[in-house]
Amino acid sequence: MIRFKNVSKLYPPNVVGLDCVSLHVQPGEFVSIVGKSGTGKSTLAKLLFAEERPTRGVIEIGGWDITHIHDRDIPLLRRQIGVVFQDFKLLQKKTVYENVAFALQVAGVFPRRIREVVPQVLDIVNLGNKLARYPKQLSGGEQQRVAIARALVHSPKMLIADEPTGNLDTLNSREIMDLLKKINEFGTTIVLVTHDREMVNRLRRRVITLEDGKIISDVEEGRYKL
Amino acid sequence: MFVSSYRVTKFALQNFWRNFWLSLITLSMLLLTLFTINLLLVLNVVTDRAIALVEDRVELSVYFYDSTQETTLSSAVAYLRGLSQVRDVEIISADEAYQQFIQRHTDDAQIMASLQELGENPFGPTLVIKADQVGDFEMIIDALDNPQFRDSIREKDFSDYQSIVERIQSITDRIQVFVIILALVFLFIACLIVFNTVRIGIFIHRDEIAIMRLVGANNWFIKAPFLLEMVLVSFIAVGITIAMIYPALILIEPQVDVYFGSQSAGLFEYFTQNGLLIFGGEFLALVIITFVSTGMAMKKYLKV
Ligand SMILES: Nc1ncnc2c1ncn2[C@@H]1O[C@H](COP(=O)(O)OP(=O)(O)O)[C@@H](O)[C@H]1O
Ligand SMILES: [Mg+2]
Numbered sequence: 001m002i003r004f005k006n007v008s009k010l011y012p013p014n015v016v017g018l019d020c021v022s023l024h025v026q027p028g029e030f031v032s033i034v035g036k037s038g039t040g041k042s043t044l045a046k047l048l049f050a051e052e053r054p055t056r057g058v059i060e061i062g063g064w065d066i067t068h069i070h071d072r073d074i075p076l077l078r079r080q081i082g083v084v085f086q087d088f089k090l091l092q093k094k095t096v097y098e099n100v101a102f103a104l105q106v107a108g109v110f111p112r113r114i115r116e117v118v119p120q121v122l123d124i125v126n127l128g129n130k131l132a133r134y135p136k137q138l139s140g141g142e143q144q145r146v147a148i149a150r151a152l153v154h155s156p157k158m159l160i161a162d163e164p165t166g167n168l169d170t171l172n173s174r175e176i177m178d179l180l181k182k183i184n185e186f187g188t189t190i191v192l193v194t195h196d197r198e199m200v201n202r203l204r205r206r207v208i209t210l211e212d213g214k215i216i217s218d219v220e221e222g223r224y225k226l
Numbered sequence: 227m228f229v230s231s232y233r234v235t236k237f238a239l240q241n242f243w244r245n246f247w248l249s250l251i252t253l254s255m256l257l258l259t260l261f262t263i264n265l266l267l268v269l270n271v272v273t274d275r276a277i278a279l280v281e282d283r284v285e286l287s288v289y290f291y292d293s294t295q296e297t298t299l300s301s302a303v304a305y306l307r308g309l310s311q312v313r314d315v316e317i318i319s320a321d322e323a324y325q326q327f328i329q330r331h332t333d334d335a336q337i338m339a340s341l342q343e344l345g346e347n348p349f350g351p352t353l354v355i356k357a358d359q360v361g362d363f364e365m366i367i368d369a370l371d372n373p374q375f376r377d378s379i380r381e382k383d384f385s386d387y388q389s390i391v392e393r394i395q396s397i398t399d400r401i402q403v404f405v406i407i408l409a410l411v412f413l414f415i416a417c418l419i420v421f422n423t424v425r426i427g428i429f430i431h432r433d434e435i436a437i438m439r440l441v442g443a444n445n446w447f448i449k450a451p452f453l454l455e456m457v458l459v460s461f462i463a464v465g466i467t468i469a470m471i472y473p474a475l476i477l478i479e480p481q482v483d484v485y486f487g488s489q490s491a492g493l494f495e496y497f498t499q500n501g502l503l504i505f506g507g508e509f510l511a512l513v514i515i516t517f518v519s520t521g522m523a524m525k526k527y528l529k530v
Contacts, residue, residue, distance in 0.1 A: 074439075078442030083440055103442075106233075106438045106444070107441070107443060154442065
């Protein structure tokens with residue numbers, strides 16, 4: 001699913017984001033990327049959905065070499081990858097339903113299909129009864145679930161979550177983690193960036209640890225060290 | 227495609243309303259630009275008509291000696307009328323020339339006195355020739371060098387309308403240069419304002435645009451609303467111009483026509499006959515110009 005070959009990312013002038021990282025993720029895996037702040041976790045995530053281009057190395061997603069992906073092909077890539085962030089990135093002036101529908105609208109999907117898909121994914125994240133609410137009227141956990149629903153709307157092969165529980169309390173965080181596990185069980189590859197020790201330890205899945213832009217450990221069914 | 231067009235249109239209209247004051251400024255600037263351009267057109271039409279009118283009056287006077295035989299004169303007239311370049315030949319007899327001269331100088335005591343002194347009519351018959359085009363006179367003057375009557379010709383006088391035409395031309399040229407510069411300045415300001423409107427539009431919608439990118443919106447879907455908004459503004463600007471220019475012409479025309487004597491300056495006629503070309507062209511030009519400015523703003527601030 002994901003293949004990094006000696007990938008480095010330098011930010012101008014010469015800040016090291018990632019330093020010669022190689023890794024391989026199988027389809028259907030649930031991988032956690034952990035490490036201290038500033039060690040390149042978000043950089044790795046951004047390279048996956050082509051928000052940043054690598055300075056050196058090769059990146060393949062599902063057999064597609066996106067190392068030098070053309071701007072006009074990025075939308076195509078993004079529809080195969082769902083992304084969620086710590087700050088949810090919801091549109092405050094749109095309802096839950098509209099926020100999720102927006103992702104389909106801007107891809108030119110027909111209204112009938114939108115009316116079909118949006119309630120389905122909102123059911124998956126357990127928000128089928130809050131379609132007309134605005135983000136402000138939801139808890140943090142609920143907002144993150146809207147963001148996840150939006151990420152799922154194109155039935156992506158991969159979901160990237162950069163600190164999805166960073167703004168949430170333990171209870172809400174657990175809910176989100178359970179949701180991610182559920183999505184993973186449906187077959188979606190999940191890349192979870194986090195520094196939440198408890199969440200990772202409860203998962204018992206593959207853990208990749210970064211330090212100063214390098215992979216310092218990569219273990220199946222790992223635990224959060226440090 | 228149809229679905230997307232609908233959504234893009236909706237976004238464009240939203241842009242327009244959310245940025246209402248900015249849109250209004252853009253619109254005003256485009257209107258000013260259109261106003262100066264149309265003023266230029268009006269000026270052109272009026273100048274052309276004025277010059278045509280003056281050229282219409284250009285004539286060549288051929289003075290014959292008072293001893294000239296009637297037959298020589300009529301053969302000259304016949305010969306001239308036979309030339310294709312000649313539109314009209316008017317014959318002024320010696321007596322008529324004398325009367326006209328007296329009439330013209332009746333207030334000038336000195337001239338009248340010297341005329342008195344002469345005692346007899348010093349004038350010969352005169353032919354007044356009008357040509358189809360001003361340029362034809364040279365050819366007609368050459369043609370007058372005919373052995374049949376060239377020795378009877380005392381003088382040829384090419385009425386000095388050429389200098390009037392040149393004067394009109396130089397005045398209007400100067401006005402035109404000024405209006406063109408004005409139009410260019412307005413156009414440049416319009417471009418800056420469009421650029422800025424788009425920049426602010428991108429800023430206002432930055433969250434939406436970031437999310438659009440994140441969820442894989444087509445690039446043109448992000449760009450199209452900005453472009454469409456400019457098409458809309460251009461369309462409204464041309465629409466308002468059309469709605470204002472025809473009533474304005476109806477008001478102005480009679481006042482301009484005064485200077486053209488019995489003839490009309492033909493402004494209204496010109497704008498009705500070429501309306502589609504003029505306003506279609508202006509719309510197209512605005513769209514192209516606003517597209518370029520919008521494109522530059524998007525390139526700089528949208529990074530799609
Ligand atoms: N856009 C950027 N420009 C310059 N430096 C950046 C940029 N983004 C990240 N960095 C730097 O790259 C390093 C890794 O950042 P990041 O991947 O965000 O770390 P993490 O997500 O693990 O906290 C840090 O030193 C950070 O300051
Ligand atoms: Mg980070």
